[in-house]
Amino acid sequence: MWKIYISVTAIFTALSIMTNGLLSLRVSADKIESGRCGEDLVWSFSGGTLTITGTGEMTDYSHNDNSPWYEYKDHIKNIVLENGVKSVGDYAFEYCTRLMSIHIPDSIASIGNGSFYACRMLSSITLPDSITSIGKDAFNYCEMLTAIAIPSNVTYINEGTFHNCTRLEDITIPYGLEGIGRAAFHGCKLNSIEIPDTVTYIDDNAFAQCFDLKSITIPDSVTYIGGGAFSNCICLEEITIPEGMRSIENSTFYYCRALQSVIVPGSIESIGEHAFKNCQKAVVYYPSGTAVEWDSFTNIKSSVRYEIRNGRAYITEITGDTDRIVFPKKISGHDVVYEDVSSGAGIYGYCELI
Numbered sequence: 465m466w467k468i469y470i471s472v473t474a475i476f477t478a479l480s481i482m483t484n485g486l487l488s489l490r491v492s493a494d495k496i497e498s499g500r501c502g503e504d505l506v507w508s509f510s511g512g513t514l515t516i517t518g519t520g521e522m523t524d525y526s527h528n529d530n531s532p533w534y535e536y537k538d539h540i541k542n543i544v545l546e547n548g549v550k551s552v553g554d555y556a557f558e559y560c561t562r563l564m565s566i567h568i569p570d571s572i573a574s575i576g577n578g579s580f581y582a583c584r585m586l587s588s589i590t591l592p593d594s595i596t597s598i599g600k601d602a603f604n605y606c607e608m609l610t611a612i613a614i615p616s617n618v619t620y621i622n623e624g625t626f627h628n629c630t631r632l633e634d635i636t637i638p639y640g641l642e643g644i645g646r647a648a649f650h651g652c653k654l655n656s657i658e659i660p661d662t663v664t665y666i667d668d669n670a671f672a673q674c675f676d677l678k679s680i681t682i683p684d685s686v687t688y689i690g691g692g693a694f695s696n697c698i699c700l701e702e703i704t705i706p707e708g709m710r711s712i713e714n715s716t717f718y719y720c721r722a723l724q725s726v727i728v729p730g731s732i733e734s735i736g737e738h739a740f741k742n743c744q745k746a747v748v749y750y751p752s753g754t755a756v757e758w759d760s761f762t763n764i765k766s767s768v769r770y771e772i773r774n775g776r777a778y779i780t781e782i783t784g785d786t787d788r789i790v791f792p793k794k795i796s797g798h799d800v801v802y803e804d805v806s807s808g809a810g811i812y813g814y815c816e817l818i
Contacts, residue, residue: 499532501556505549509533512541522553524576531556538562547571552579554599561585570594575602577622584608591615600624600645607631614638621648623667629653633676637663644670646690661685666693668713675699678722682706691715691736698722707731707796712739714757721745728754730772730796735760749795752780776801 498508505518514533516522525531533540537559543566545552554576557563563583570592577599580586587608591598595615600623603609611634614621618638623645626632633653639660646667649657654674659666661683668690671677677697682689684706691713694700700720705712707729714736717723723743728735728750737757740748743764750756752769761767766784768791770777777795779802791800 497533497536501532501553507533509536509540512539513544514540514542515544515546516549517546519548519550521551522549522556522576524554524556526555527558527578534559542566545569545572550574552576554578555581558582568592568595573597575599577601578604580606582606588612593617598622598625601627603629605629610634612636614641616640619643621645623647624650626652643667646670647672649674656680659683659686664688666690668692669695672696684708689713689716692718694720696720702726705729705732710734712736714738715741717743717746719743725749725790725792727792727795738762740764747789749779749792770795770800772796772798775799778802 496508496510498506501507501516502520502522504520505516505522507514507516538561540560541562541564543563545568547569548571550571550573552572552575555578558578558581560583563586566589568591572595574597575595578601580603581601582605584607586606587610593615596617598618602625604624604627606629608631609629610631613636616638619640619642621644624647626649627647628651630651631653633655635654635657637660640662641660642662642664644666647669649671650669651673653676655676656679658681662685664685665688666686669692671694672692673696675698678699678701680703682704686706687708692715695715695718697720699722701722701724705728709731711734712732715738717740718738719742721744723746726746726748728748730751732754734755735757737759739760740746741759741762746764747766747768748761748764749768749770752771766782766786768779769781770779775798777798777800779791791802793800
């Protein structure tokens with residue numbers, strides 16, 4: 465009987481400790497905490513809401529120098545930035561994994577590097593046009609983010625800004641944007657995207673592993689597309705390469721297995737390693753004077769050389785699968801002629817113009 469009494473007491477003691485611990489945790493999450501986060505900015509946290517008030521720039525933080533509210537990151541559900549706050553500091557809200565909403569006022573001019581890094585529950589955010597810059601990795605790993613409109617005054621989408629936003633399928637890019645940075649949309653759920661004719665370059669891996677991307681409009685203003693920019697875009701069926709480009713970089717279209725007809729314009733001087741490798745359905749038309757790396761066309765349907773002579777585009781050589789080749793009617797604005805095709809492959813089974 466005495467042993468049973470001790471066991472029951474021990475159980476009640478354990479339950480009491482657990483209950484007190486939970487109450488303590490709840491009180492810790494709900495109590496009001498506050499401090500400074502800028503010369504004239506004050507933060508307060510209570511009941512799941514982080515509020516920042518005052519006037520001026522927010523302090524920048526880092527992975528090694530965390531924000532003063534970092535210890536509450538798992539409890540922050542809402543963030544309110546009141547009018548007067550002029551910036552969102554670097555890594556200010558990183559790993560706020562339960563953050564679901566945030567109010568950003570028109571006084572905000574910039575969003576720092578990694579500001580919302582790994583805010584995995586953040587599904588939507590409205591960015592005012594007062595914003596002129598968005599830092600690298602700003603929304604990296606915001607896995608629930610589905611749509612966003614880039615403010616009209618932003619001229620550059622930074623490195624990794626929307627990297628691994630795996631549900632991001634609706635993006636509005638403003639007229640006036642000049643460049644898209646490295647891995648900016650890597651791994652996003654984009655189905656299609658239109659790039660305005662103010663953009664001049666698309667950096668390395670910008671749209672890599674956008675597995676749902678089927679179409680993209682690239683304007684003639686683009687003069688550079690970086691290595692791996694569209695690699696592993698397995699649903700991409702067609703793409704227009706701008707006339708002003710000078711080179712196709714390494715792995716630019718690697719493993720775009722749905723890609724079909726691609727016309728490389730006459731301005732292209734070189735095609736890099738793995739550029740079209742494993743584009744199994746692709747027929748790539750390229751100028752005969754273009755320098756081509758040995759594995760640029762590995763595991764594609766066929767590669768087709770052409771020359772511009774006397775105002776016409778002459779198909780001069782076809783390598784690879786020659787069955788049911790369908791030539792375009794024009795290449796770089798020139799009528800296509802294919803009577804003098806040469807190849808070791810023999811007679812072509814199905815050659816016609818489209």
